[in-house]
Amino acid sequence: MKTLKCDLCEVSAEGATFEEWMEALHPHYEKTHAEVMNDLNHTKEDTEKWMIENNARFDAVSHVHKNSNILL
Numbered sequence: 391m392k393t394l395k396c397d398l399c400e401v402s403a404e405g406a407t408f409e410e411w412m413e414a415l416h417p418h419y420e421k422t423h424a425e426v427m428n429d430l431n432h433t434k435e436d437t438e439k440w441m442i443e444n445n446a447r448f449d450a451v452s453h454v455h456k457n458s459n460i461l462l
């Protein structure tokens with residue numbers, strides 16, 4: 391399980407995979423960054439760029455060891 395912060399604020403979400411992390415972050419995004427999600431200028435390319443950037447951020451995060459907050 392990895393913990394990674396939202397790309398826009400300090401709220402973090404958890405997921406074993408990038409897809410899980412995106413799912414976990416989604417309700418927060420809808421609630422807090424609705425203006426970003428509803429941006430009419432937002433294109434498919436923007437979404438793809440977001441996914442590539444955040445997938446890279448997710449990959450860069452170390453897995454959190456079970457029962458501890460120590461990053462390995």
Ligand SMILES: [Zn+2]
Pocket residue numbers: 396397398399400401418419422423
């Ligand atoms: Zn956020």
